[in-house]
Amino acid sequence: MKLVERMRVLAVSAGAVAAIMAVAASGPVQAQSKAKEQFFPVLPYRTGAYAPNGVPWANGYVDYLKLVNARDGGIGGVKITYEECETGYDTARGVECYERLKGKGPTGATLFQPLSTGITFALTDKAPGDKVPLVTAGYGRADAVDGTVFKWNFPLGGTYWDAADILVQHVGKIEGGLDKLKGKKIALVYHDSPYGKEPIPLLQLRAKMHGFNLLLLPVTHPGVEQKATWLQIRQQRPDYVFLWGWGVMNSAALKEAVATGYPRDKMYGVWWSGAEPDVIPAGDGAKGYHALVFLAPAGQGQVHKDMIKYVYDKGQGTGKKEEIGEVLYNRGMVSAMLGVEGVKRAQFKYGKKPLTGEQVRWGLENLALDAAAIKKLGFEGFMDPIQTTCVDHEGSHSSRIETWDGKKWNITSGTYESDSQIIKPLIKESAAKYAAEKKIPVRDCAKDASN
Amino acid sequence: MKRNRNLIILCVFLLAGLIMPLATGASDPGFYIEVLLGGLMAGVLYSLVALGFVLIFKASGVFNFAQGAMVLFAALSVARMAEVMPLWLATLLAIGIMIAFAFIVERLVLRPLVNQDPVVLLMATLGVTYFLNGFGQAVWGSDIYEINLGIAKEPVMILQNLFQGGILINKDDVAAAVAAVVLVALLALFFQKTKTGRALRAVADDHLAAQSIGIPLNRIWVIVWSVAGVVALVAGVIWGAKLGVQFSVSQVALKALPVVILGGFTSIPGAILGGLIIGVGEKMAEVFLAPIAVKAFDLAGGGIENWFAYVLALLFLLVLPEGLFGEKHIDRV
Known part of the structure; x- marks a missing residue:
């Protein structure tokens, strides 16, 4: 193709792209007019x-x-x-x-x-x-x-500190009191990102208070590769696993839990690990898995x-x-x-x-x-x-536990309030x-x- | 000589690292074997993806950045079509789609760029990656889709009388390993025993010489991209059956990059051995090395297996710049 022809093709292409962009900008994007x-x-x-x-x-x-x-x-x-x-x-x-x-x-x-x-x-x-x-x-x-x-x-x-606090309260209740958590092992399987790391300070504080061992197991983005993590869980045999995942990491975690034989009813997800896309891909393997409810179940x-x-x-x-x-x-x-x-x-x-x-x-x-x-x-x-107030931009500090029965989520606990005496100073x-x-x-x- | 000495030192160093957890008693033998098996199984999948890279690089000198996207696209095609038809039919149709894709790539990407600088072709495959990822999700959707091979997901315990608690294996991991071995054997037969295979090897050795004796380069490219597409499909189906088919499959496929760096860009045995080394290396590092490193250096934590694979590959590159089995490149000046 000659240079002139090439230039013409390029010019036409550029014009077409510009026209498409102009149409796109004036289309369903309903933000351009200066009306009320x-x-x-x-x-x-x-x-x-x-x-x-x-x-x-x-x-x-x-x-x-x-x-x-x-x-x-x-x-x-x-x-x-x-x-x-x-x-x-x-x-x-x-x-x-x-x-x-x-x-x-x-x-x-x-x-x-x-x-x-x-x-x-x-x-x-x-x-x-x-x-x-x-x-x-x-x-x-x-x-x-x-x-x-x-x-x-x-x-x-x-917040994630509320979520972590409520999960500790819940497993403490299952054990018969927070003091019964002494000597227990809780593993946090978390997305290795600011999101996944956010609950760590609160869990470390609670671990110190109640004497449980906290295992921190990061999973790198996007979270599909978790074999090493779950082999460690199989070796350490924690009493509970808290799952702080997002997206495909959640269903991959449940599948790996099945593959390593870790009981799903000992697994508790944060509210971002407790939706239908997290459990349905894991099939029957997700039955009995719990997660927190955030505002709307x-x-x-x-x-x-x-x-x-x-x-x-x-x-x-x-x-x-x-x-x-x-x-x-x-x-x-x-x-x-x-x-x-x-x-x-x-x-x-x-x-x-x-x-x-x-x-x-x-x-x-x-x-x-x-x-x-x-x-x-x-x-x-x-x-x-x-x-909400000037001091409190959160406005609510409560959550409940839901459990997947293989078809739907069911609320399986009463309402917990996070412990403000612990969280406020933090x-x-x-x-x-x-x-x-x-x-x-x-x-x-x-x-x-x-x- | 110096090179061999360095290689021996590196191998001794890595082997020492490999057996350290066992020798120091940091791990019981049963758990150690489980981690080793987990690494080998992951490595088999990395090898499958790396094979696709190697096949295309051997035949056309193009580093096909789109191999991961091809894995995703093939797996998505199988998963979505299997929702409305039997799995075998969906697989056959998906193979057809991958062959059609090979034709399109040859006609629209490779042919117009023939004789261009390799970096131009690399950038073109980068474009194909973005197109295929976006197009795949637009056509097939971006949810997590299932491929059901009918293999039980529950673990099986073996050697319980030898090791306390036994050794845990998964049937789908074993199936993946068998499928990979069968595929590699078929590829070896194809390359060694068929006329097309010999033509492919001729093109790989010297494409100008191959062209001069009448081997049609365009047809060879279509064939090799088709074979790479089928390899991608096998990898995608195995991966999808294990963990679900979703966009992230294409990112996991990038693990094949350190594999080909380590194994050599032109070697099929290199891709296989490289995959196994990377798979075992990263799992061992994550389970045994990461906790020690976090404690010793007061690190903020974090998974190391993603980047450790590259560290391992770079270590090999220091002593073997062409990879384990790559062709030596010598320029006379």
């Missing part, structure tokens, strides 16, 4: 190693935003717009998505929910400068509960009926109709709902108009979702009340250290709560 709209950036991962868990969460999240528009006409009359940016659970791509979306919409991004502790760690340094709240329901930094230091972080509904309530009526029956559903009510779908819905309620709360103070991230931050810091409010939202039976110490490192002025909540 509230923009929600969505950071999902629908491809890659963690897609089996990322997809249902993202579907629930996006569907709830659609439901609020279709059923309620938006938030206080302000239409929700959103745009997805695929992170692939990759921190660098997550930060790139954040930078791309933070300024979109008439008032900028409402808040970010990255569904990744790694991305959360990276964005925690950026959010204060951009004045955008980071909502990390059930993940992220545990010390971010302390709103006096982490003004922009909201680990709503529970599997099942359907009034909000799901609304979802079918207003979204799926209108052909607007993101995923498959039969997946509505699965654990991660529900969790995505609850996460979106918490963001929407934050905006709603802020509208009481700032008016029913598109709000900035800074204004929404106030709403999130003053959330008051009691049982009546939860019922009104259609989430009755799916979550515990949440009440949070205070860690947050103070962070504040000192980053030279962040600690807020005085008595003076600062209204800001």
